Amino acid sequence: MSAILVTGGAGFLGSHLCDRLIERGDDVICVDNFFTGRKQNIQHLIGHPQFELVRHDIVHPLYLECDQIYNLACPASPVAYQYNAIKTIKTSTVGMVNVLGLAKRCRARILHASTSEVYGDPEVHPQTEDYWGHVNPLGPRSCYDEGKRVAESLCMNYHLAHDLEVRLIRIFNTYGPRMDPNDGRVISNFITQALRGEPLTIYGDGSQTRSFCYVDDLIAGMMKLMDNDEHTGPFNIGNPVENSMLELAEKVLAETQSKSELKNLELPADDPKQRCPNIEKARTLLGWEPKVPLETGLKSTVAYYREQLGV
Structure with a gap:
C-alpha cells in the first residue's frame, strides 16, 4: 500500500485515476481547488477509508506526506484555460515548482500530466516524442501550451539537479x-x-x-508509466x-x-x-496501447x- 497524492483529483481524469488507485489498494490524497474539478466526480469516494480530500490550490505551497504524486492540476479545455490565462500559466509554473518541491522533500516519484499541446500546430505527423513542436508563444492557446512546456522543463531540471524520480506523459485527446x-x-x-x-x-x-483515447485506456497507460522503474519519458499516451x-x-x-x-x-x-500520436515508444517500453x-x-x-x- 502506498500513499499517493493526485493533484486535480476531482477532475475528469483525476477522479478516474483515484478510483483505479483505490481499487488497487492504495491510500489516495485528492487535492483540488475545484476551478474545473467537480465534487460529483468524487462524491462516491467521500467517506472511503482510503480516500482523503483536500481543497487546495497548488499555486500555494502544500505540506503533506506521500510516496507518489500524480500532477494533473491544470484546466485542460480551451474554454477553461483561456478563461483566466494568467492563472493557467501560474498553475503550470509556480504550481509545478511547489509540487516538485514537495516531491523532493518526500523523495516521492512524480508523474506530470503534460499534453499533446506541447507540439502546437505540428509540422510532423504523427507526432513522436523527439519532435520539439510548432507553438505560437503569443497566441490565445499559449497560456496552456507554453505553460506545459515550461512544466516539462522544470521536471527534467529537478530530475537532473536533485535526482528526483520524474515521469512525463503527453496526453492526447481523451474522452469518457x-x-x-x-x-x-x-x-x-x-x-x-x-x-x-x-x-x-x-x-x-x-x-x-x-485521435480520441477512451479514459480507461489513458489511465492504464498513466499507471504503467508511473510504476515502471526505468523510463522517465516523455511518453505519448493516446489513440493513434x-x-x-x-x-x-x-x-x-x-x-x-x-x-x-x-x-x-x-x-x-x-x-x-x-x-x-506515434505511440511506438509506449508500446515498446511500457507494453501499453489503447484497446x-x-x-x-x-x-x-x-x-x-x-x-x-x-x-
Whole structure:
C-alpha cells in the first residue's frame, strides 16, 4: 500500500485515476481547488477509508506526506484555460515548482500530466516524442501550451539537479464519462448538441483530424508509466487512430440517433490541423496501447451525458 497524492483529483481524469488507485489498494490524497474539478466526480469516494480530500490550490505551497504524486492540476479545455490565462500559466509554473518541491522533500516519484499541446500546430505527423513542436508563444492557446512546456522543463531540471524520480506523459485527446458537458471540447460539444437537438458546430470545413483515447485506456497507460522503474519519458499516451471532425460528427449522430444538422463556423486561431500520436515508444517500453474503439467509448459517454442532461 502506498500513499499517493493526485493533484486535480476531482477532475475528469483525476477522479478516474483515484478510483483505479483505490481499487488497487492504495491510500489516495485528492487535492483540488475545484476551478474545473467537480465534487460529483468524487462524491462516491467521500467517506472511503482510503480516500482523503483536500481543497487546495497548488499555486500555494502544500505540506503533506506521500510516496507518489500524480500532477494533473491544470484546466485542460480551451474554454477553461483561456478563461483566466494568467492563472493557467501560474498553475503550470509556480504550481509545478511547489509540487516538485514537495516531491523532493518526500523523495516521492512524480508523474506530470503534460499534453499533446506541447507540439502546437505540428509540422510532423504523427507526432513522436523527439519532435520539439510548432507553438505560437503569443497566441490565445499559449497560456496552456507554453505553460506545459515550461512544466516539462522544470521536471527534467529537478530530475537532473536533485535526482528526483520524474515521469512525463503527453496526453492526447481523451474522452469518457465525467467529462464536463460544458467544457468546450469537441466530443462533449457534439454529444450535448446532438442530445439537445441543436446543430453540431463544425469549425472550418471539418477536415482537421484528432485521435480520441477512451479514459480507461489513458489511465492504464498513466499507471504503467508511473510504476515502471526505468523510463522517465516523455511518453505519448493516446489513440493513434485519426478521425476528421466530420467523421466524428457522423459517429455521434449515429450513436445518439439525433436529427441534428451540421453548422460550420470559423476556425479558431492556432487550432491544429492534425493531431495524432506515434505511440511506438509506449508500446515498446511500457507494453501499453489503447484497446477501446471509438464507437464503444462513445456508447458509454453518450449514456453518461443522457443521465447528466436528463434527456
